[in-house]
């Protein structure tokens with residue numbers, strides 16, 4: 001999103017055109033809502049842990065935030081300037097880790113919230129990482145492939161002071177993919193003068209990418225869903241999935257492969273439903289050809305809101321933050337919500353779902369499969385070794401199972417929600433790292 005600010009030069013009779021600028025426009029919703037949610041969740045965990053005010057302040061404050069201008073030359077020769085961000089929320093347990101988002105509405109608040117969630121997520125699944133996130137306020141669909149490549153390379157160049165294989169390791173998120181990661185690796189490597197595969201995860205396998213990363217988040221969501229079903233036969237369990245991107249589409253496929261009946265999916269173009277079960281393979285083909293799920297001929301159309309409010313066993317929000325909010329939470333009829341997306345449920349909605357007896361498997365647990373396999377990729381790159389897809393999947397299953405078990409046990413012991421339990425464990429580990437390291441100087 002380019003912010004146009006009028007020139008401060010007084011208008012003259014020749015009426016000079018305003019100078020386009022991207023002077024910071026903060027704070028700006030909707031990122032503020034994500035940050036408020038993240039801070040609220042941290043506050044609850046800090047209360048459960050009895051943390052003192054100093055530690056609370058350290059955990060609530062990002063360690064480093066970088067805001068950059070990213071000029072990109074368009075195909076017609078003109079230059080457009082967009083804003084980019086990289087936030088390292090916490091690095092007490094290891095290098096910062098987290099994806100890069102290309103989305104027109106991203107802002108510093110949103111990226112800060114996403115970085116904070118990465119910190120707790122990495123601690124919860126016991127990875128030796130802190131948390132980070134990056135973003136560029138741009139719609140990648142509105143750029144050509146060459147413009148996107150130039151934008152990516154320039155953004156990487158601007159955030160060079162923060163990133164590095166031992167400092168801060170990016171990965172894909174909304175609007176970015178394997179190709180984006182390949183450009184990041186190349187840009188960083190050209191600057192270094194040698195290949196640095198460990199600078200980024202989610203790369204194509206030919207560049208040292210993990211054989212299991214493409215579907216890792218989705219497999220993790222499937223594992224979390226089946227664990228939350230608690231022994232119930234998945235055969236015929238009805239599922240609605242919001243978002244049909246890297247997480248949503250592959251989660252739909254993964255849950256269908258486990259026997260679930262995917263009755264509805266959506267993306268930004270629309271939503272489709274078939275109560276007898278969608279053919280996810282055919283839907284993926286339609287999506288690839290048509291650029292979205294809208295118009296899929298073997299299903300009925302429904303509205304975005306109707307999808308969220310379907311009477312299903314499982315709802316998987318796998319798009320953006322704030323999908324389930326105070327305005328629609330009371331209409332959610334799913335028995336179980338498994339958060340594929342980061343921050344899809346606001347704190348107000350959380351309360352409503354809890355009062356209605358709806359179980360929520362929180363984002364930092366449900367979607368941790370991606371960063372788990374990112375970690376395996378990074379170890380593989382930095383140790384110059386490689387693992388088979390079977391080995392990657394085994395490790396992913398182990399870490400997801402252990403984390404799920406710990407969260408469920410803590411929730412049962414303390415009589416708290418899975419979200420509070422997950423945050424208590426994640427925040428507690430980071431707080432303990434701070435305590436043991438002490439404060440410099």
Ligand SMILES: NC(=O)C1=CN([C@@H]2O[C@H](COP(=O)(O)OP(=O)(O)OC[C@H]3O[C@@H](n4cnc5c(N)ncnc54)[C@H](OP(=O)(O)O)[C@@H]3O)[C@@H](O)[C@H]2O)C=CC1
Nearest residue numbers: 173174175243244245246247267268269319341342367370
């Ligand atoms: N990629 C990863 O490794 C991980 C991602 N996540 C989280 O998962 C979520 C999705 O990420 P990812 O799949 O990578 O992103 P993608 O960009 O691949 O997909 C996002 C999807 O959301 C859809 N969408 C956007 N707005 C809406 C809306 N209002 N209603 C329904 N669908 C909508 C998009 O539709 P369209 O394509 O039509 O725009 C697209 O299908 C994010 O919260 C991300 O942070 C979490 C862990 C790891």
Ligand SMILES: O=C(O)CCC(=O)C(=O)O
Nearest residue numbers: 098099171173370371374
């Ligand atoms: O794989 C990674 O490093 C980060 C994935 C991510 O951005 C997320 O879990 O939200």
